Amino acid sequence: MSRARTVAPTPKTAPTDAPAPLALAATGLAVEIDGVRLLDAVDFSATPRRVHALIGPNGAGKSTLLAALAGDRPAAAGTVHLGDTPVASRSPKALARLRAVLTQEHAVSFPFPVREIVAMGRHPWAGSAAADDDDHEIDAAMAATEVGHLAARTVPSLSGGERARVALARVIAQRTPVLLLDEPTAALDLKHQEDVLRLARAHAAAGATVVVVLHDLNLAAAYADDLTLLRLGRVVATGAPGAVLTAERIEAVYGQAVDVVPHPRTGVPLVLPVR
């Protein structure tokens, strides 16, 4: 949980294998929309090779924090650093080569075939040496998200879960050292939820910095190295799942009594609502 952003030099050229690691950190971050303060005094850091989950009740500011980390929302106070440079001072194209974002919105306005949508993820690399790998990256991303069989289908003809996986494939194809995923499991069935988080873990293992918004505390506990619990735009707790997920804290934040028990086989904390 060090806030040291010492790690990575900015990759100037295309990473052909694993992208150069890059840390992401927010310091004293505040975000306002229409005069309403949605985030206040948020300190956050995500480091390479780790999956960091953002959790909290509805309206806690998880998506807002993710958007601020992505450089979508300007900071009203504080800073967001990607590597050793503030996100606000990087160009859109430079940012697109460093971080990929999966939003909750997966709609596509025109009936593009699935493969063309995934290929859009390669757009930031157009004209660079990495563009030579386009076909390979697209195929790999589609295989990893199990959408290969949908390649020729158009997006509007897909189910919600299939669309979500196509969007994820596009994000993976972007091949950035930082992945920001907003509720990637929302529309998915049991197996695909696990698949997506396994994929996130695999990317972290390969050196990526992964930040993921999750609603399911058990998924978060099982797959994340670090958790940050938000409530009303402020950080309540941050640290290892076992330290953050205590029954008292969850009850205080969510207003729902829970039991937290260790998983019988893995020992990972299991959060069970008191019913």
Place this chain on the structure above:
Amino acid sequence: MTDTRSSAPAAGTAPDLPNAADAPTATDAVLPSLASNPARGLAPRTRSALLFGGLAVALVVGVVVSAGAGQLPVPPHEVWNSLLRGLGLSDAPEALPNTDSALWNIRFPRIAMALLIGAALAMAGTVMQAIFANPLAEPGVVGVSSGAALGAAAAIVLGWTAFGDWVTAVAAFVAGLGATLVVYLASRAGGRTEVVTLVLTGIAINAFAGGALAFLTFMGDTGSREEIVFWQLGSLNGARWPGVAVMLPLVVVAGVAALLLGRTLDLFSLGERGARHLGVRVETVRIVSIVVVAVLVCSAVAFAGIIAFVGLIVPHLMRMVIGPAHRPLLVASALGGALLLILADLAARTMVPMADLPIGMLTSIIGGPFFFWLLRRTRRRSGGWG
């Protein structure tokens, strides 16, 4: 330009029946290209080859037939000879007297204008649909065309034309650009444009422009009134070479700009946030696109008045055949728009004997129901008004 326009019915090239009967030939030529749509089994490359080939052939046939039709019927091979003679590629003598003068003074400039305006409107519709991320955006529907017509009418009635003929075109451009900006700012929410907001914004702008045009019509003298009616109905009657010379560079520059944006426009399908995440400078692309749309639409309106729905029908049909990728779609739309306007103009000149129908009326009569069908379909498919 003004004098021919004010005496519209008399100046119209009177048709005769044999030529009117030729019209379906050109229409038939369109069908093979559109017919490739049902043949969904075809490889995408084959399909676009068929489309571009079909459109090119249909365009050539359409131009020759259209040039031959009218008060002075000219058989196709004579049209061809005259074309070559004019370009200095042939010295075969005229088979019929006055052929060259009728073709080169009246029909060819009109055809050239139809090609340019059709291409301009169809490309403008394609670009507009891309930046609005909505297949129902169309310059006529959302009020850009009537905004431009209002600018032109103001220039006419308030006497600004005393400064020169170009003032009307500039006024049309400025007002059209303003209307485009208003629609864009008013109809978006969260980086996307909902159908219902877009259509309602269009209603508001069209209502305002309609009211203001009515006021100007009321204020103006008889001459201005006839000119305003011309802007509202849309007509290619009065197209001359000087107009073509102004229109050509505008369409070429704006068209090339649109093609250069093509790949970026694809990314707008993911919504503005999605495009930004992929490195697109959304604000810059948005502004450039709006200027491109305004240049295309307003130059078309400046020379031919409001010709609605071309920008809706053509891109939609082309998308059905070759898919939504914007580079090929823009080229196909330009060809398809040019073809549609050639055919519509041929119909306008030959459908009713001794009259030159307003072409904007024709496109609206076809386009209105088409828009309605598209609206219903979009609504059904997206399960609401999204």
